[in-house]
Amino acid sequence: MNWREITTLEEWNEIMAKSTERGQIILKHSTTCPVSSNALHEYEQYLQDTPNQDLDYTLVKVIESRPVSNKIAEDLNVKHESPQIIFIKDTAKYWTTSHWSVTKAHMTAVLD
Numbered sequence: 667m668n669w670r671e672i673t674t675l676e677e678w679n680e681i682m683a684k685s686t687e688r689g690q691i692i693l694k695h696s697t698t699c700p701v702s703s704n705a706l707h708e709y710e711q712y713l714q715d716t717p718n719q720d721l722d723y724t725l726v727k728v729i730e731s732r733p734v735s736n737k738i739a740e741d742l743n744v745k746h747e748s749p750q751i752i753f754i755k756d757t758a759k760y761w762t763t764s765h766w767s768v769t770k771a772h773m774t775a776v777l778d
Contacts, residue, residue, distance in 0.1 A: 667713045669693065669723040673731045678738065681724060685754040689721040691777070693768070694735055696728050696748040705749030705768035712770045718777045721753075753777065 672678060681690050693709050696702040706725075713723060728735040728748045739746040742754065747764035753776065754760060761776055 667717050667719070667723065669709065669713060669725045671725045671727065672734060673727075675734060675737055678726075678734050678741075681722070682741065682754070682757050684722065685757050689718075689760070690754040691721050691723045692738060692752045692754065693723075693725050694728050694738065694746070694748050694750040694752070695725055698729065699748060701765055702749040705751070705765075708768055708770045708773070709751070712773045712777075715770070715774075716778075721777060 672681065681692070684690060693705065695706050717723070726734050726738065728746075735746065738744075738752070742752060742759040744752060744759055744762055749768050750762060750764040751768050751773065752759055752762045763772060
C-alpha cells in the first residue's frame with residue numbers, strides 16, 4: 667500500500683470530508699530533518715507490511731506545503747510538530763504522536 671502526498675488546501679478539505687467515511691492517516695514530514703527522515707522510513711515500513719486496509723494514508727511536506735501543514739494544526743487543534751502522525755476520524759483528531767514515537771511498532775499497535 668502507498669501513501670499519497672497532498673499539497674493544496676482543497677486536497678486537505680477532501681481528506682477531512684472523507685474522514686467521516688474512512689479513517690485518515692497523515693504524516694507531517696520535514697524534508698530537512700533526520701528525525702523526520704527516520705519517521706518516513708518507519709511509515710513506509712508499516713505500509714509495506716500489512717497495513718490497516720480500512721484507512722487512507724497521506725503525506726504532507728511541512729516546508730513545501732506550509733499552508734496545508736498550518737491548516738491541519740488549526741483544524742484539528744493540534745500543536746504543529748514534525749515529524750508527526752495524526753489519525754483522523756469524523757473530522758477530528760483520534761490519535762497523534764511525533765518525533766521518535768513515529769515507529770512501525772507504534773503504528774501497528776494503534777492502527778491495527
